[in-house]
Amino acid sequence: MTKMSTARHTETGDPHVVEWLTGLFSAACVIAMIAWMGVQAIGQRDEAPDLSVSVVRQEARSGGYQVEFEIGNAARATAAQVLVRGELVDGDAVVEAVETTLDYVPMQSKASGGLIFRHDPAGLAVRIAAVGYADP
Amino acid sequence: MAASGKDFDHRRFAVGLARGLAGALLFALPMFLTMEMWELGFYIDRARLFLLLLVNVPLLVLLAHRIGFERTTTLREAIRDASIAYFLGMVCSGLILLAIGVLRSDQSLNEIVGMIAIQSVPASIGALLGRSQLGGPAVGDEADEDEGAEAEAETSYAGELFMMAVGALFLCLNVAPTEEMILLSYKMTPWHAIAVIVASIVLMHGFVYALSFMGGHVVEEGTPGWHALVRFTLPGYLIALAISLYCLWTFHRLDGIAMTQVMMTVVVLSLPGAIGAAAARLIL
Numbered sequence: 001m002t003k004m005s006t007a008r009h010t011e012t013g014d015p016h017v018v019e020w021l022t023g024l025f026s027a028a029c030v031i032a033m034i035a036w037m038g039v040q041a042i043g044q045r046d047e048a049p050d051l052s053v054s055v056v057r058q059e060a061r062s063g064g065y066q067v068e069f070e071i072g073n074a075a076r077a078t079a080a081q082v083l084v085r086g087e088l089v090d091g092d093a094v095v096e097a098v099e100t101t102l103d104y105v106p107m108q109s110k111a112s113g114g115l116i117f118r119h120d121p122a123g124l125a126v127r128i129a130a131v132g133y134a135d136p
Numbered sequence: 137m138a139a140s141g142k143d144f145d146h147r148r149f150a151v152g153l154a155r156g157l158a159g160a161l162l163f164a165l166p167m168f169l170t171m172e173m174w175e176l177g178f179y180i181d182r183a184r185l186f187l188l189l190l191v192n193v194p195l196l197v198l199l200a201h202r203i204g205f206e207r208t209t210t211l212r213e214a215i216r217d218a219s220i221a222y223f224l225g226m227v228c229s230g231l232i233l234l235a236i237g238v239l240r241s242d243q244s245l246n247e248i249v250g251m252i253a254i255q256s257v258p259a260s261i262g263a264l265l266g267r268s269q270l271g272g273p274a275v276g277d278e279a280d281e282d283e284g285a286e287a288e289a290e291t292s293y294a295g296e297l298f299m300m301a302v303g304a305l306f307l308c309l310n311v312a313p314t315e316e317m318i319l320l321s322y323k324m325t326p327w328h329a330i331a332v333i334v335a336s337i338v339l340m341h342g343f344v345y346a347l348s349f350m351g352g353h354v355v356e357e358g359t360p361g362w363h364a365l366v367r368f369t370l371p372g373y374l375i376a377l378a379i380s381l382y383c384l385w386t387f388h389r390l391d392g393i394a395m396t397q398v399m400m401t402v403v404v405l406s407l408p409g410a411i412g413a414a415a416a417r418l419i420l
Contacts, residue, residue: 011367020367022371023370023371024366027366030370033399034330037330037333037403041327041329106322106394108396109394136323
């Protein structure tokens with residue numbers, strides 16, 4: 001309980017046990033979080049991101065043929081402004097190439113996006129890869 | 137009071153509404169002018185927006201019960217004041233967004249409603265705060281207000297924690313939608329995060345107990361100082377963390393993100409959250 005007067009509040013010197021339990025639980029949580037961060041801080045941090053792209057789905061939409069992809073970053077370093085380039089390939093010839101930029105692919109996390117082709121990818125090989133990034 | 141009809145004071149009621157609008161404007165203006173908030177209005181997951189709008193209802197009612205447009209005594213009055221504040225928040229959001237050209241007539245209804253809805257949450261809290269923080273004694277009600285100020289009030293422990301949650305939510309809503317929060321957490325190392333955690337707790341404790349602000353708290357004589365740290369500041373920080381997590385999740389800032397990265401972003405947002413929580417204990 002807190003006594004409130006006009007200007008200052010006085011914390012009672014004889015609190016209920018619930019206040020102590022809440023306090024101890026909070027202290028435990030905060031200490032656990034700091035400990036987790038400490039373990040991560042001591043552990044190795046990668047210098048560069050490790051990006052890999054996989055195609056999730058492709059379907060015909062009104063604007064063209066939409067290929068949705070997911071991009072994972074296995075490293076413990078975040079990539080910003082990730083440039084993803086997709087190509088439709090027939091043998092050695094590139095039929096069509098499109099690009100998109102993802103704002104961030106955070107460390108050990110996933111981001112997703114889509115590329116829109118004018119040609120039908122059916123019968124062609126779809127190649128999607130990250131071709132560039134910036135450090136945040 | 138509206139119920140009695142005969143002695144209803146129109147002027148007083150109008151001043152109360154105007155104060156609510158002023159509060160909504162003052163407290164929510166930074167959010168009205170934030171690009172990410174407009175964009176969230178149309179891309180936020182509707183289930184998350186719905187949840188945010190629902191969560192705001194009991195929050196406003198509890199807040200109204202403490203500091204509402206009128207000195208509320210019954211639940212019914214608190215609900216009435218909360219409804220007015222929510223409505224004023226909506227009106228204020230709509231008018232400002234219209235005035236700054238963000239709302240246009242060629243937008244779909246879904247977009248317009250989404251934009252107003254997401255802004256109405258901070259604006260409605262602002263409308264309630266406007267009554268208590270901007271309001272002097274209500275017109276024609278001076279004697280009553282003075283009497284109330286002299287009396288010693290007691291705030292329950294849950295009440296203190298609730299006030300901290302409101303303060304944390306308010307500052308978190310201000311900055312959670314911005315890209316800077318996630319960008320900072322990507323730039324930071326875990327060492328930085330630990331420093332921010334410690335700084336947040338020290339600031340929070342200092343704000344309330346050390347700086348002798350008006351409304352500051354003192355520990356009863358003979359009680360060691362760390363009692364207040366464990367009983368109030370640490371639970372308050374935990375609340376700030378939880379509120380940060382909720383705000384970031386609502387605004388799609390945590391989708392697909394790994395646990396350590398989530399914690400770092402939450403820690404970054406909890407710095408303003410913790411200061412908001414501490415400020416709420418001083419002000420409210």
